[in-house]
Amino acid sequence: MEAGLAQIREEVLRRNPGETEFFQAVDEVFNSLGPVMKRHPEYVEHGILRRMVEPERQITFRVPWVDDKGVVKINRGFRVQFNSALGPYKGGIRFHPSVYLGIMKFLGFEQVFKNALTGMPIGGGKGGADFNPSGRSEGEIMRFCQSFITELYRHIGEHTDVPAGDIGVGTREIGFMFGQYRRITNRFEAGAFTGKGVSWGGSLVRPEATGNGVVMFANQMLKTIGTTLDGATVTVSGSGNVAINAINYATSLGATVLTASDSSGYVVDEQGIDIELLRQIKITERARISEYAERRERAHFVSDGSIWEVPVDVAIPCATQNELSGDDAATLVMNGVKAVAEGANMPSTHQAINTFREAGVLFGPGKAANAGGVATSALEMQQNASRDTWSFDYTHSRLEENMEDIHDRCIATAEDFGHPGDYVIGANIAGFLKVADAMIAQGVV
Numbered sequence: 455m456e457a458g459l460a461q462i463r464e465e466v467l468r469r470n471p472g473e474t475e476f477f478q479a480v481d482e483v484f485n486s487l488g489p490v491m492k493r494h495p496e497y498v499e500h501g502i503l504r505r506m507v508e509p510e511r512q513i514t515f516r517v518p519w520v521d522d523k524g525v526v527k528i529n530r531g532f533r534v535q536f537n538s539a540l541g542p543y544k545g546g547i548r549f550h551p552s553v554y555l556g557i558m559k560f561l562g563f564e565q566v567f568k569n570a571l572t573g574m575p576i577g578g579g580k581g582g583a584d585f586n587p588s589g590r591s592e593g594e595i596m597r598f599c600q601s602f603i604t605e606l607y608r609h610i611g612e613h614t615d616v617p618a619g620d621i622g623v624g625t626r627e628i629g630f631m632f633g634q635y636r637r638i639t640n641r642f643e644a645g646a647f648t649g650k651g652v653s654w655g656g657s658l659v660r661p662e663a664t665g666n667g668v669v670m671f672a673n674q675m676l677k678t679i680g681t682t683l684d685g686a687t688v689t690v691s692g693s694g695n696v697a698i699n700a701i702n703y704a705t706s707l708g709a710t711v712l713t714a715s716d717s718s719g720y721v722v723d724e725q726g727i728d729i730e731l732l733r734q735i736k737i738t739e740r741a742r743i744s745e746y747a748e749r750r751e752r753a754h755f756v757s758d759g760s761i762w763e764v765p766v767d768v769a770i771p772c773a774t775q776n777e778l779s780g781d782d783a784a785t786l787v788m789n790g791v792k793a794v795a796e797g798a799n800m801p802s803t804h805q806a807i808n809t810f811r812e813a814g815v816l817f818g819p820g821k822a823a824n825a826g827g828v829a830t831s832a833l834e835m836q837q838n839a840s841r842d843t844w845s846f847d848y849t850h851s852r853l854e855e856n857m858e859d860i861h862d863r864c865i866a867t868a869e870d871f872g873h874p875g876d877y878v879i880g881a882n883i884a885g886f887l888k889v890a891d892a893m894i895a896q897g898v899v
């Protein structure tokens with residue numbers, strides 16, 4: 455690593471103690487930036503890196519609410535407004551018990567580069583709370599969302615910061631948050647949130663966008679080696695918004711998706727996951743994934759061991775950070791995996807990424823491969839700004855164009871900076887250049 459980069463890397467470690475995921479995300483970007491710093495010393499002179507690793511603003515707040523038994527509960531809410539050089543802060547809200555500042559900052563940092571890669575006018579941010587929605591009634595979820603927005607509303611808005619969904623937050627939760635925002639502000643400001651219901655300002659395709667987008671990206675990577683998903687076997691992890699849509703879209707392109715999972719384990723269905731059954735269990739019933747194997751004789755449930763032990767052509771991790779370790783990557787490589795596309799944010803550990811790259815496996819990092827979700831959020835903002843609604847087919851074609859553009863930009867940038875075929879370097883450098891140039895043009899702010 456370049457001396458200048460190494461020094462700032464050490465500062466990040468020292469100034470953000472205990473925030474391991476944030477450091478991991480920064481480290482991964484810094485590992486790609488050597489060739490840029492050699493060619494463009496002006497980025498160092500302008501203090502770009504030191505500014506980029508410091509969020510413009512981070513908000514932490516108390517979220518008090520009352521559960522169904524009348525017990526007062528307290529959670530911690532966050533919004534990290536990381537970088538607005540390209541547009542209003544944009545990024546999801548995560549409700550999960552593991553949420554703390556280090557996770558919010560890693561997600562916000564990744565979002566800055568991802569959003570830049572989409573080519574849309576959006577900055578990067580992320581928010582959430584250490585709230586566990588699992589097992590909570592609809593009334594409890596609604597009261598929690600309302601309390602969360604009662605504080606957050608003053609920090610967001612269509613030109614300021616535009617939240618959307620992430621783990622534990624889907625259309626239902628966005629509805630409760632948007633409703634409270636509308637009530638407090640007395641404004642129907644559609645562009646203040648994305649991932650809304652279609653009848654009140656949401657965009658068609660947004661629910662499918664991340665899952666479909668990551669599958670498009672995997673397909674585009676495969677095309678560079680003369681093959682496609684048609685006839686391929688695929689492992690998808692997770693069974694939430696991203697995973698379900700990835701399974702559905704990969705299947706529609708002719709792939710056989712063998713797996714789905716949640717935090718209790720995974721199921722293997724050699725004939726391909728039955729998407730309607732999976733939706734019934736995970737969306738309608740909000741039940742555990744083992745139910746799938748209970749109801750499908752040909753499938754089996756595994757509660758210990760790793761989902762990545764299933765031999766496949768393509769792996770698409772769609773659950774959470776660091777779900778795919780170095781050992782998992784070695785197993786996938788040994789079993790002949792050709793491509794890995796990250797639907798989740800930072801699902802592969804540093805060691806796993808290196809294992810894939812050294813083995814010559816096509817590897818699409820999350821900030822490129824899962825950018826279809828936020829890109830379609832930007833399309834939703836565009837529709838809201840013009841009070842228009844676009845058709846499914848038109849919006850889907852925009853998503854397709856966007857994913858192709860991101861893929862090609864990664865390839866072109868990696869080649870330009872001397873690392874042909876390296877999507878990690880391509881994504882990190884292309885995202886960095888866009889944000890860095892905007893920051894220089896706007897002065898020291």
Ligand code: NDP
Nearest residue numbers: 620621622664692693694695696716717773774798799827
């Ligand atoms: P959901 O809440 O819809 O689904 C999350 C899935 O991942 C569930 O199956 C959940 O299982 C599993 N999961 C979550 N945490 C863990 C954990 N610690 N260990 C094992 N399994 C876990 O979230 P999304 O599908 O929206 O998000 C999935 C990933 O995709 C996240 O990394 C998110 O940041 C990323 N992403 C999401 C986008 C979006 O548009 N929604 C856009 C881009 C990226 P369980 O129910 O048992 O917890």
Ligand code: 2IT
Nearest residue numbers: 545546618620827828831
């Ligand atoms: O990680 C992500 O890109 C998201 N959770 C979606 C963000 C958005 O604003 O649509």
